Amino acid sequence: MTTLAILAAVLASVGAGFMLIAAVGVTIFSDTFARLHCAGKSATLGVACMLLAAALWSGDGGVALRCSLAAVFFLITGPIGCHALARAVWRTRS
Amino acid sequence: MSVIIVVLQTVVGLASLLALWRLVRGPHLADRVLALDLLASLAVGFLVLRAAQTGHWMYVDVALGIGLISVVGTVAFGSFIEHRARDARAEGP
Numbered sequence: 776m777t778t779l780a781i782l783a784a785v786l787a788s789v790g791a792g793f794m795l796i797a798a799v800g801v802t803i804f805s806d807t808f809a810r811l812h813c814a815g816k817s818a819t820l821g822v823a824c825m826l827l828a829a830a831l832w833s834g835d836g837g838v839a840l841r842c843s844l845a846a847v848f849f850l851i852t853g854p855i856g857c858h859a860l861a862r863a864v865w866r867t868r869s
Numbered sequence: 870m871s872v873i874i875v876v877l878q879t880v881v882g883l884a885s886l887l888a889l890w891r892l893v894r895g896p897h898l899a900d901r902v903l904a905l906d907l908l909a910s911l912a913v914g915f916l917v918l919r920a921a922q923t924g925h926w927m928y929v930d931v932a933l934g935i936g937l938i939s940v941v942g943t944v945a946f947g948s949f950i951e952h953r954a955r956d957a958r959a960e961g962p
Contacts, residue, residue, distance in 0.1 A: 776870065778951045780915045791877040794914055798884035801891050801907055807899055810891070814903055819945045821889030822936075827939075829917045829929060829945045842917075849913075852940040855907055862942050867954035869872070 783831035790824030793817045807864050815857030820851045874922045880913060885911045902946040909939030 776794030823846040830842035885908060892904035913932040920928035 780870060784870070787877055787921075788873070788913060791880045794879050794883045794911055798887035798911070801886040801904060807897050808905060810900060811903060814907050818907050822910050822913050825917050826932075827916045829921055832921045833926055835926065838929065841933070842929055845929065845936065848933070849910075849936060852936070852960075853910075856940050856943035856947070857903075859944045860899050860906075860950075861901060861946040863950040864897065866951055 779834075780812055783828045786824050786828035786831065790821045790828060793821035793824065797821060808861065811857055812863070815851045815854055815861075819849060819853030822846075822853070871922065874918050878918050881911055882917065885915075898946075898950055902943060902950075906939055906943045909935055924953075938941045 785802040794817070796812050801810050804810045804813055805866070818845040826842045826849065830839040830846070833839055833842065879925040883944060887909060888907040889905050891951040892901055892908065913936050914933070916928045920926050920932075
C-alpha cells in the first residue's frame with residue numbers, strides 16, 4: 776500500500792465518520808434549527824473529504840480534477856441549501 | 870483496501886437508514902427536505918466509494934449530477950415553504 780492510498784483511506788474514513796455524525800445528529804436532535812445546524816456542516820465536510828479521497832485514489836489526472844472540482848462545488852452549495860431552509864423555517868415560525 | 874471500502878459503505882448505509890427515519894418522522898416539512906438533502910449527500914458518498922471499488926470512475930459523474938439536482942431542489946423547497954406561509958397569511962383565516 777502506497778502512502779497516497781493510505782492518505783486516501785484516512786480521508787475517506789474521516790468523510791464517512793462525518794456523514795455518520797450528521798445522520799445521528801439529524802436523528803436525535805429535538806429542534807429543527809439544531810438539525811439544520813448539524814446536517815449543514817458535517818454532511819458537507821463529509822462529502823468533500825470523500826471526493827478528495829477519490830481524487831487521491833484514482834491516479835488519473837482527469838478524474839482527480841473532476842473530483843476536486845466536485846468537492847469545491849459541494850463546499851460552496853451545501854451551506855447555501857441549508858441557509859435557504861433555515862431562512863424559510865425562521866420566517867414562517869409561529 | 871477493498872475491506873476498508875466495504876466497511877465505509879456499511880457506515881454510509883447505516884447513516885442512510887438514520888436519515889430515512891427522519892424523512893418518515895420529521896414534524897416540519899423542512900425536516901423532511903433536510904433529510905432528503907442528507908440522503909443525496911450520502912448517495913454521493915456511496916457512489917464515490919463504489920467508483921473506487923469497481924474502478925469505473927464515471928460513477929463520479931453520476932454523483933455530481935445527483936449533487937446538482939439535490940442543491941437546486943433544496944433551495945426551491947426553501948423558497949416554496951416561505952412563499953406558502955406568506956400566501957396563507959395574505960389570505961387570512
